[in-house]
Amino acid sequence: MSTENRLLETCLLAGKIMMESGSEVYRVEDTMNRIALSGGRSDSVSYVTATGIFISLKDSHQTQIENVSERSINLEKIVAVNQLSRDFSAKVITLDELSHALKIIDEKHIDFPLWLKTLSAGIVSSTLMYLFGGSWFDFIATFGIGCFGYLLKHYVRVYSKTSYLDYFIASLGIGIMAILAVHYHIAQSVDHLIIGSVMPLVPGVAITTSFRDILAGHMISGLVRGTEAIIVAIAIGVGIATALMTVGGML
Known part of the structure; x- marks a missing residue:
């Protein structure tokens, strides 16, 4: 060569x-x-x-x-x-x-261990829940639901090759767990539980990268990444809405 x-x-x-x-x-x-x-x-x-x-x-x-x-x-x-x-x-x-x-x-698969990422997801969920106006009473529940949502997303991605399905299933599970936690008086606010727990799923880096590409003049890549981030946000929103309309309606 x-x-x-x-x-x-x-x-x-x-x-x-x-x-x-x-x-x-x-x-x-x-x-x-x-x-x-x-x-x-x-x-x-x-x-x-x-x-x-x-x-x-x-x-x-x-x-x-x-x-x-x-x-x-x-x-x-x-x-x-x-x-x-x-x-x-x-x-x-x-x-x-x-x-x-x-x-x-x-x-090489360069990554952090799953337990550390799950623990980090729980910490991010519970702390952001409090920053968005939640109470300390919801802290532990949000931590647990945030960990559960991240694990659910991870395993759906491992066993399913369907794009964006992992975000939908994870947000659906988060919505159901938040509704059940409030129903059984483990937490107080469904809204704050959901807002905090979905934060590890939000494509913040993708959105930032999309804007940086657009500002640098790379319109095609910026729009493609922006579209992917929007689809992820829609999948998360549909999952939460499905949980609220089904389980929330029954309880």
């Missing part, structure tokens, strides 16, 4: 990892161009969307394309790729070492 092809493949792999991990488009393009520049090619042109990555070398007329099939939020991978690109720019590592390290990051 020629040096040019190896350089382009390395740039594409770095961009693919960052896009699949939820990075902004301008950050992906900047990282790819910096890797190409550090590899001795100042004539690189990159174009990144939410579903595809393109990079080309003007002088050699070579172009390579990479498909972005999955999108999630994994800031650990973004930080790792950024650090590797800086090391390559500083000549700390070679192109082959960079390519090998990126392949390890791409294949």
Whole structure:
């Protein structure tokens, strides 16, 4: 394989990892161009969307394309790729070492343990419930329902490949649990329980990234991510409404 092809493949792999991990488009393009520049090619042109990555070398007329099939939020991978690109720019590592390290990051599942994420979801739920006007009496119930909702979302995603179904099922479960908690006098306010417990499900990072892409002039990626965030919000809203209309109506 020629040096040019190896350089382009390395740039594409770095961009693919960052896009699949939820990075902004301008950050992906900047990282790819910096890797190409550090590899001795100042004539690189990159174009990144939410579903595809393109990079080309003007002088050699070579172009390579990479498909972005999955999108999630994994800031650990973004930080790792950024650090590797800086090391390559500083000549700390070679192109082959960079390519090998990126392949390890791409294949490695970098994530926090499920128990820690579940515990964090419960803490976020209960503290935000209080900030939104809830009472300390609802704190423990909101913590438990927030943990339950996150676990439900996790396992639905594991066992079902249907997009956005995990958000609907999780919000439905949160709504049902909140109604039952108030019905059996474990908590006081259904509204505050639901508001706090759905917070770990709200796509805040996706919404922020969407606006940053739009402000940076990447309209297609910004609108795609914004649309995904809206669909997630609708799935959450429909799940809560279903719980209120069914279980809430019966009780």
